Amino acid sequence: MARPVQTPAEVLGIEPAGAYHRLLLRAPGVAEAVLPGHFVTLAIGGRDSATPLRRAFSVHRADPVADTIELVFAEHGRGTRALARHRPGDTVDLVGPLGTPFPVADAPETAVLVAGGYGSAPMFSLAEAILARGGRVGFVLGAATADRLFGVAAARALTPHVAVVTDDGSYGARGRATDPLAAMIRAVGATVVHSCGPMPMLRAVTDVAVAAGARSHTAVEEAMACGFGVCMSCVLPVAGADGATRLVRSCTEGPVFDGTTVRWPEASPPEPSPSVEPREVREVREVWEVREVREGVRS
Incomplete structure (x- = not known):
């Protein structure tokens, strides 16, 4: 951190x-x-x-x-x-x-950077860091609609290897960010995939990366009430080196994790139910309810 x-x-x-x-x-x-x-x-x-x-x-x-x-x-x-x-x-x-940033090797490496919506925000400085070390990058950028994409021109300024998809087909190909991922990994010869975006996307990206023989590093999206490890509201079930699963803080141990260590089925909270409470009161309550749900799942 x-x-x-x-x-x-x-x-x-x-x-x-x-x-x-x-x-x-x-x-x-x-x-x-x-x-x-x-x-x-x-x-x-x-x-x-x-x-x-x-x-x-x-x-x-x-x-x-x-x-x-x-x-x-x-x-x-x-x-x-x-x-x-x-x-x-x-x-x-x-x-x-x-937080803990994306790992960047000192030696040249080839990576695919995958992002959903404005999850692409940290990916351009990451790409520049990889390129500065003599590496190569490819991008897969996805969003629900064209206006929810971010950084397509910036990605194309860094590499010719850019795939763009939208759910409704309003820009690029119609589909999800994982659809062109395997082909992009092969096209650039990637040994690592870095991703940032919604949790279901990160899980799917990890599955595709591992199947292609690449490492997966994911920046998770978790609700954080403090951001520096005190409140314990952003805990995730993550497997350690010993194979045991523990609840760890995504704000300090993360937000970047080895995607293969995150216990994805237990990592996504249920949809919150509607409430007439003021939004800020509801935010505090939901943060702690999510923590209790996860601990209950782990017990």
Whole structure:
């Protein structure tokens, strides 16, 4: 896990990116320590806010010279809607970098990078790190619709090996991100597959990678109430080197895991039932209910 810094981050810019937003922040002491796969958490609304939980975001770009980081996010609820209303000159309380990043070998390696939606945000700096070491990369980018893709042009600027799929066929091929994966692994001769996106996709990517003889590293999407290992809300069932399965914290031991060690059938929570509770109260309750469900499954 990285050594995080807490700092007031100044909003330098925010702009639309398809269905998402790109947020540029000046965050002194953070950018210099960011590696591909790290994330940060933001406190939104200040001390008296009705959104008490921090929001976690993968780092898209980090510029140590300018002391800036760039995030990509979608408006999912009250917190991200409030974040989207920020303007240059505003500040947000930021903690980061957090988590365990993607492993990048010192020697040249060939990798396929798979992402769903704005899960592609950390993949471009990862690709650049692999290329800088003399390696090769291919991309598989998927989303439900064309406007929910992120970074297609950026991927094509890095490599000619880019496959794009959408659920409805509105851009690229019609299908899922795993459909062209085996062919892409063969095309570039990949020995490793890095992925980020929804949990069902990560499970399927791992299955395809292993069948093709490649390693699988997945950045999991888990609800995180703190982001640095205190609240235990983001635990996942993961097998250790001894073969025993334990609940580990995805914010510290992850979010990047060897996909073959994650116990995928037990890793995805059931859909939450509708409630008339305020959203923020419901978030806290659901975080702990998910933990209890998982512990019950493991007992």
